[in-house]
Amino acid sequence: MTAYRHREETLNTQLAILLSRFGVHADAETIQAKGRERPDVLFNWRGLRVVIEGKFADHPQAREVVLGDAWGRVQRGIANIAAAVVYPSSLRIVATPQLLDSLESSVLAYCMISESEETTWFEGTPAAIMDALRRTQETMAQDDTVAKIAQSLLEQLTGVVLIWIGQTGACDRLSDLLGMPAPKGETEDKAEGRRTTAAKVSALVLANALIFQEQLAITDSRVTPLRKLEGRHNLVDAAHDHWQWIWQNINYVPIFQLGERVLEELPSSPATLTAFRALLREARAICTHQSALRHDLMGRIYHWLLHHAKYLGTYYTSVSAATLLLKLALSRPWNRDFGDPAQLAKFKVADLACGTGTLLMATAQAVSDAYILARANTGRSLSPVDLQTLHRAIMENILYGYDVLPTAVHLTASTLALLAPEIAFVRMNLYVMPLGLDGGTPRLGSLDFIGKSEVQTQITLDQSQIEIIRAGADQTQATSATIPELDLCVMNPPFVRSVGGNLLFGSLPDERGAMQSELKKRVKNLQANITAGLGAVFVALADASLKPGGRLAFVLPHALASGEAWGATRKLLADRYHLEIVVSSYDAERPNFSENTDLSELLFIARKKQTGMEAAETTTYINLWRNPTTIHEALDLAERLKTLPEGIIRPPSGSTGEAFNLPATTSAENWHGALFARSDLAKAFLALRQGQVRWPGQAAVSVALCPVSKIGSIGPDRRRIHEAFDLYNDVPTLHPAFWDHEADKVRTLRQQPNAWLQPRTTPRYADRAATADYAAYPYQLWSMAGDILLTERLWPITHRVLAVSFDQPVLGNTWWALKTEVSPERRKALLLWLNGSLSLLAFFGSRVATRSAWMQMKKPAWAAMPVLDVRVLSDAQVTSLAAAYDALCDRELLALAQLNVDPVRQAIDEALIAALGLPDLAPLREMLAREPGLTGKSAVLSK
Structure with a gap:
C-alpha cells in the first residue's frame, strides 16, 4: 500500500479548487524558490482581496503560526480579509x-481576520469557511470603521476649536498661514x-x-x-522641536513643517496646552486602528470640517464614490x-484639482489591487520589498496632484505617505498652484496649463523640486510644475459657473473681474462652454x-448628461472618446457623489480614441x-459590475441598481441612458423620439410627432x-403676465393672468447698455408673448402641469411662452397632449x-x-381631442408624480388613446x- 505524505501546498491547491465551486476564482501558491513570498491562497471576491493561510495541525503551534501569517497579510495591505x-x-x-x-467533508479549524476585527477560532467544513468569509465581508460593507474613527476625531477637533475660537489674533495668523x-471689506460674520x-x-x-509621527x-x-512625547515637561515646545528635526533630518516637509508653523x-497658554494634549491622545487612539490609516481618513474629516463648499467653489468626492x-x-x-514594476512606473495618473487627494488615494488603492493580483495570479513574489517597490512607484512615478489650497495638498501628501510611512x-509630484493676481498677472491655478506644458509657481511640497532662483538670506523657492502625458486623468473639478450667482472666482472678489x-x-x-x-x-x-488610449474618470454635475451649456463637452467626448461607463445615482437620499451637497452628479469613464477611425462602441449606463x-x-459593487453586462445589480443586502448598454452618442446628443433609473423607461423614451x-x-x-419648434415659437x-x-x-396694464409656479394655485390646465408688466425705458441691469431705441425693446419682447406657457422649472412632487392655457398672450418668469399659428381647436389638442403621460415621458427624458x-427645461430643449x-x-381627431380638453381643462390634477392614481391624467390619456389609436397607457x-x-x-421597496 502506497504511503502518502501530503505537503501543505497540496491541500492549498485542493482548497482553491473547492472554493471555485462557490463561485470564486482562487489561485493556490506554487512554491518555486526560497524567498518567493506569496499567500497560500489569494483571490478577489466582492471587490476585496482575500487570503487563506493554512497549516497542518501537527505543525508546532499551528494556530499561532498560521494566525500570525494571516495577520501579516492584512497589516501589510496584501489582503482585506484573511482566513487562518x-x-x-x-x-x-x-x-x-x-x-x-x-x-470537502473535513472539519477544519479557522479564524477570520479583517481590517477591523479578529474572530475567535471556529470549526467547520470549507463550506462553513466560505459562509464565514461572506459574513465578514457583509459586516465590513455595513460597518464603516473609518467613518467611526473620523467622527471621533471630528468631535475632538470641534472641542479644540471651541478653545481657540476666542483668540482672534491667533486665528487670523493661522488663516494667513x-x-x-x-x-x-470682509464683514464680521464672514471674518x-x-x-x-x-x-x-x-x-x-x-x-x-x-x-504620522506615531507611524x-x-x-x-x-x-x-x-x-513618550506626552510625558515631556513642555509638551508643545517638545513637539515643535521634534517636528522641526524630523523634516530637516528625515523628510516629510509638507507634514511636519506646516505642523511646526x-x-x-x-x-503660550493653558488653552493651547489643553487643546494639544487632547489631540495627542486622540491621535494615539486612532493609531490603534492601523487599517483606517490606509484609507482617506484625513481627507474625509477635511470635507466635514468645511461643511459648505470650499471657498474656491468645489465639493470633495466621497470616499465611496472615489x-x-x-x-x-x-x-x-x-x-x-x-x-511589472518597470511598466507600472510608466503609468501616469493626475488630478488637476486634487483637493485633499481622495481620488488620488483611491487610485493608489486600485493600482495596489491590480499590482498584487497581477503578481499573485502569475506566480510572482509579494515580499515586503515588492510592496515597497509598489509604494515607491505610486508616490514617485505614478501620481500627480495639483491644487490651489496649500492645506489640502499637504493633507494629500500625508494621506498618500501613510500608505507606507x-x-x-x-519626491512627491504634488503642486500648490498660484491663484489670483501675481504682480498684475492673473494666475488661474491649474488652468494656467491651458496652452502651456510648464507653469512656474512659488510654492513646492518637496525639496527635490525646488529651484533656487535668488540666493541670500531671503532666498525664494520656485518650482516648475508640469503635467506629464497621462494614462489616466481623475477629477472632481470646481462646480462654479459664470451665470446665476456668478460664483466664478467668487473667493477673490477684488480680483475676479481680471481673472474672468x-x-x-x-x-x-x-x-x-x-x-x-x-x-x-x-x-x-x-x-x-x-495620451491616445488613455482614460478620463470624472465626477461632474448631472447636467453634463443633458444640459445645453454642456453640449460642447458632450461633443468633445463623442468625437474623441469611447464613452465607456456613466454612473448616475437615483438614491433619493444621495443623488450626489460629493460630500456635503445634494446636487445631482454623475461619474463617467471615457477612453481616448487611438486614431479617430475606430468603430463605435456601446456605453454602459449604471443607474x-x-x-x-x-x-x-463600493468595492462589492465594482466587482459585481465586472461580470454583469446588463441587468439588475443584486448584492446580498438587496437590489442596488441596474446596468444596461446603449449605442454610443454622436455629436452633442444627450446621454439618455443616464436620465432614467430603469432601462425599460429609457427604451420607451428612445422609441418615442x-x-x-x-x-x-x-x-x-x-404616432405623428414633430419638434415644438415646428408648431410655434418660444418666447424670451x-x-x-x-x-x-x-x-x-x-395695476393692470396692456401686458398681462403669469408670475411664479405655485403648486397649490396652478391646479388646472386653464389659467388666468395674475400680474401685469410695464415696459421700462432704461435697462434694469448695469451690464446692459441703453441704446437710443431701447424704449422699443420691451415691445419687441412682448411680440413674443403666447397663449400657452410651458414650464421652465419643475418639482413634480407637487407641480401638476407641464403647460397651461390662456385666453390672451402672456409672459411668465418661470415659464416659456409658446406662440402658435394653429387653430384654436388644434391648440386644445396640443394642450391635452402636453399634459399627458407621453409628454411627461418626453419631458423627463429631455430634462436637466x-x-x-x-429639473429644468431650457429653451432649446x-x-x-x-x-x-x-x-x-384629421378633423375628427381634432374634434375629439378639443372636446376632451373642454371637459377637462378646469378639473384639478394631482401632482405629476402621482400620475398613476390621478383620474384626470388617466382621462387625458384615454382621450389621446381613443383619438390616436394608442395602446393602453x-x-x-x-x-x-x-x-x-x-x-x-x-x-x-423597503423591507
Missing part, C-alpha cells in the same frame, strides 16, 4: 484521488467664519502630524513615540502588466494632456438605486423679461436634473422636444410613477 486555517493531520495521508472529497487671508475654518484646519494639521516611530527609532502661531470610480476605471482593459520618498477676463481669453480655442462652469474647461484641459456609503459596498409608442412587451404603435427668458419690464400685482427631483403634430390630425403611468427622478422616492 488548520487542516486535520489525517488529511496528510489521504490518497490523492480521494483528497478533494475528503477535504493656511492661504486663507482676509479679503478687503468669524474664516477664523473658525482656520482653527478647524489647523487642529487637523496638528492631529495629522501627530498620527514613523514604528519603523524609525529616531522618532519619538507619542506615549501652526504651533508657532499659537499663544473607490467605485477608480475600481471601475482600473478594471477596464489596459495594455499593461501592472505586476517607513519609506522616505525621494483672462479665463475667457484662454478658453477661446478650447471645446468648452464657460456657462457650464469650470468643469467643462477642466475636461478640455485634461483632454489636451491625455444606482442605492448609492454606496462605505468603501466596502422615433415616433413610436412602445416599451418591453408592448408592440410599437406609430426670464432675465430678458426682468430687464425690460417692471412687475405690478395691482439639478437636485433630486428638481423645449424647442426640440417631440410633441403631437396637431397640424396633420396605464403601464407607462406605472413606470413613470416608480422613477425616483420624478417622485423623489426610492426605486426599491
Whole structure:
C-alpha cells in the first residue's frame, strides 16, 4: 500500500479548487524558490482581496503560526480579509484521488481576520469557511470603521476649536498661514467664519502630524513615540522641536513643517496646552486602528470640517464614490502588466484639482489591487520589498496632484505617505498652484496649463523640486510644475459657473473681474462652454494632456448628461472618446457623489480614441438605486459590475441598481441612458423620439410627432423679461403676465393672468447698455408673448402641469411662452397632449436634473422636444381631442408624480388613446410613477 505524505501546498491547491465551486476564482501558491513570498491562497471576491493561510495541525503551534501569517497579510495591505486555517493531520495521508472529497467533508479549524476585527477560532467544513468569509465581508460593507474613527476625531477637533475660537489674533495668523487671508471689506460674520475654518484646519494639521509621527516611530527609532512625547515637561515646545528635526533630518516637509508653523502661531497658554494634549491622545487612539490609516481618513474629516463648499467653489468626492470610480476605471482593459514594476512606473495618473487627494488615494488603492493580483495570479513574489517597490512607484512615478489650497495638498501628501510611512520618498509630484493676481498677472491655478506644458509657481511640497532662483538670506523657492502625458486623468473639478450667482472666482472678489477676463481669453480655442462652469474647461484641459488610449474618470454635475451649456463637452467626448461607463445615482437620499451637497452628479469613464477611425462602441449606463456609503459596498459593487453586462445589480443586502448598454452618442446628443433609473423607461423614451409608442412587451404603435419648434415659437427668458419690464400685482396694464409656479394655485390646465408688466425705458441691469431705441425693446419682447406657457422649472412632487392655457398672450418668469399659428381647436389638442403621460415621458427624458427631483427645461430643449403634430390630425381627431380638453381643462390634477392614481391624467390619456389609436397607457403611468427622478422616492421597496 502506497504511503502518502501530503505537503501543505497540496491541500492549498485542493482548497482553491473547492472554493471555485462557490463561485470564486482562487489561485493556490506554487512554491518555486526560497524567498518567493506569496499567500497560500489569494483571490478577489466582492471587490476585496482575500487570503487563506493554512497549516497542518501537527505543525508546532499551528494556530499561532498560521494566525500570525494571516495577520501579516492584512497589516501589510496584501489582503482585506484573511482566513487562518488548520487542516486535520489525517488529511496528510489521504490518497490523492480521494483528497478533494475528503477535504470537502473535513472539519477544519479557522479564524477570520479583517481590517477591523479578529474572530475567535471556529470549526467547520470549507463550506462553513466560505459562509464565514461572506459574513465578514457583509459586516465590513455595513460597518464603516473609518467613518467611526473620523467622527471621533471630528468631535475632538470641534472641542479644540471651541478653545481657540476666542483668540482672534491667533486665528487670523493661522488663516494667513493656511492661504486663507482676509479679503478687503470682509464683514464680521464672514471674518468669524474664516477664523473658525482656520482653527478647524489647523487642529487637523496638528492631529495629522501627530498620527504620522506615531507611524514613523514604528519603523524609525529616531522618532519619538507619542506615549513618550506626552510625558515631556513642555509638551508643545517638545513637539515643535521634534517636528522641526524630523523634516530637516528625515523628510516629510509638507507634514511636519506646516505642523511646526501652526504651533508657532499659537499663544503660550493653558488653552493651547489643553487643546494639544487632547489631540495627542486622540491621535494615539486612532493609531490603534492601523487599517483606517490606509484609507482617506484625513481627507474625509477635511470635507466635514468645511461643511459648505470650499471657498474656491468645489465639493470633495466621497470616499465611496472615489473607490467605485477608480475600481471601475482600473478594471477596464489596459495594455499593461501592472505586476511589472518597470511598466507600472510608466503609468501616469493626475488630478488637476486634487483637493485633499481622495481620488488620488483611491487610485493608489486600485493600482495596489491590480499590482498584487497581477503578481499573485502569475506566480510572482509579494515580499515586503515588492510592496515597497509598489509604494515607491505610486508616490514617485505614478501620481500627480495639483491644487490651489496649500492645506489640502499637504493633507494629500500625508494621506498618500501613510500608505507606507517607513519609506522616505525621494519626491512627491504634488503642486500648490498660484491663484489670483501675481504682480498684475492673473494666475488661474491649474488652468494656467491651458496652452502651456510648464507653469512656474512659488510654492513646492518637496525639496527635490525646488529651484533656487535668488540666493541670500531671503532666498525664494520656485518650482516648475508640469503635467506629464497621462494614462489616466481623475477629477472632481470646481462646480462654479459664470451665470446665476456668478460664483466664478467668487473667493477673490477684488480680483475676479481680471481673472474672468483672462479665463475667457484662454478658453477661446478650447471645446468648452464657460456657462457650464469650470468643469467643462477642466475636461478640455485634461483632454489636451491625455495620451491616445488613455482614460478620463470624472465626477461632474448631472447636467453634463443633458444640459445645453454642456453640449460642447458632450461633443468633445463623442468625437474623441469611447464613452465607456456613466454612473448616475437615483438614491433619493444621495443623488450626489460629493460630500456635503445634494446636487445631482454623475461619474463617467471615457477612453481616448487611438486614431479617430475606430468603430463605435456601446456605453454602459449604471443607474444606482442605492448609492454606496462605505468603501466596502463600493468595492462589492465594482466587482459585481465586472461580470454583469446588463441587468439588475443584486448584492446580498438587496437590489442596488441596474446596468444596461446603449449605442454610443454622436455629436452633442444627450446621454439618455443616464436620465432614467430603469432601462425599460429609457427604451420607451428612445422609441418615442422615433415616433413610436412602445416599451418591453408592448408592440410599437406609430404616432405623428414633430419638434415644438415646428408648431410655434418660444418666447424670451426670464432675465430678458426682468430687464425690460417692471412687475405690478395691482395695476393692470396692456401686458398681462403669469408670475411664479405655485403648486397649490396652478391646479388646472386653464389659467388666468395674475400680474401685469410695464415696459421700462432704461435697462434694469448695469451690464446692459441703453441704446437710443431701447424704449422699443420691451415691445419687441412682448411680440413674443403666447397663449400657452410651458414650464421652465419643475418639482413634480407637487407641480401638476407641464403647460397651461390662456385666453390672451402672456409672459411668465418661470415659464416659456409658446406662440402658435394653429387653430384654436388644434391648440386644445396640443394642450391635452402636453399634459399627458407621453409628454411627461418626453419631458423627463429631455430634462436637466439639478437636485433630486428638481429639473429644468431650457429653451432649446423645449424647442426640440417631440410633441403631437396637431397640424396633420384629421378633423375628427381634432374634434375629439378639443372636446376632451373642454371637459377637462378646469378639473384639478394631482401632482405629476402621482400620475398613476390621478383620474384626470388617466382621462387625458384615454382621450389621446381613443383619438390616436394608442395602446393602453396605464403601464407607462406605472413606470413613470416608480422613477425616483420624478417622485423623489426610492426605486426599491423597503423591507
